[in-house]
């Protein structure tokens with residue numbers, strides 16, 4: 130879709146959004162539902178060496194009802210994001226707990242849309258930023274988050290069950 134916008138001088142100009150340049154239709158991003166579980170678990174299993182159990186994905190409906198989203202393309206669930214909100218007493222921030230896009234649908238902006246939908250929800254719930262952990266060796270995800278505005282803040286030694294360190298990344302909202 131191409132939008133018309135007004136420039137500062139009052140002239141009309143064309144505003145082209147990045148996804149107008151892609152050849153892929155935009156996915157629908159909506160709240161996850163229990164009927165999505167099988168597809169979410171399949172994406173999880175193809176994405177991670179230590180996948181979450183199905184029961185954890187089911188419990189997430191209770192803990193994160195407003196911040197659990199899926200992407201739907203061609204009538205199929207092709208990605209998900211799960212996160213929550215944490216209140217430190219001084220700040221509220223969003224925490225992305227899990228994110229995955231099915232292999233065949235990567236590199237078309239679905240991960241980006243899922244994270245941005247999560248961020249919007251976190252902001253609506255008064256978060257001032259979003260934090261996440263990513264494996265030190267997962268340079269693909271680190272680059273992806275970096276392009277979305279996340280920055281490395283510190284590392285946690287042996288965070289994962291196989292002893293791998295985690296990189297903690299954070300994005301502070303600017304309104």
Ligand SMILES: CC(C)(COP(=O)(O)OP(=O)(O)OC[C@H]1O[C@@H](n2cnc3c(N)ncnc32)[C@H](O)[C@@H]1OP(=O)(O)O)[C@@H](O)C(=O)NCCC(=O)NCCS
Pocket residue numbers: 151152153176177228229230231234235236237238239240241242261262263264267269270272273276
């Ligand atoms: C990380 C992950 C979620 C990204 O999902 P994705 O849908 O491929 O993400 P996007 O398409 O928005 O962005 C991925 C790359 O594709 C590029 N891209 C987006 N749309 C594109 C298009 N139409 N054409 C070509 N490239 C495109 C983006 O610029 C981005 O490049 P970058 O990584 O160098 O920044 C996905 O790789 C994944 O599921 N990985 C396994 C699980 C994982 O690591 N999760 C994160 C753990 S914290």
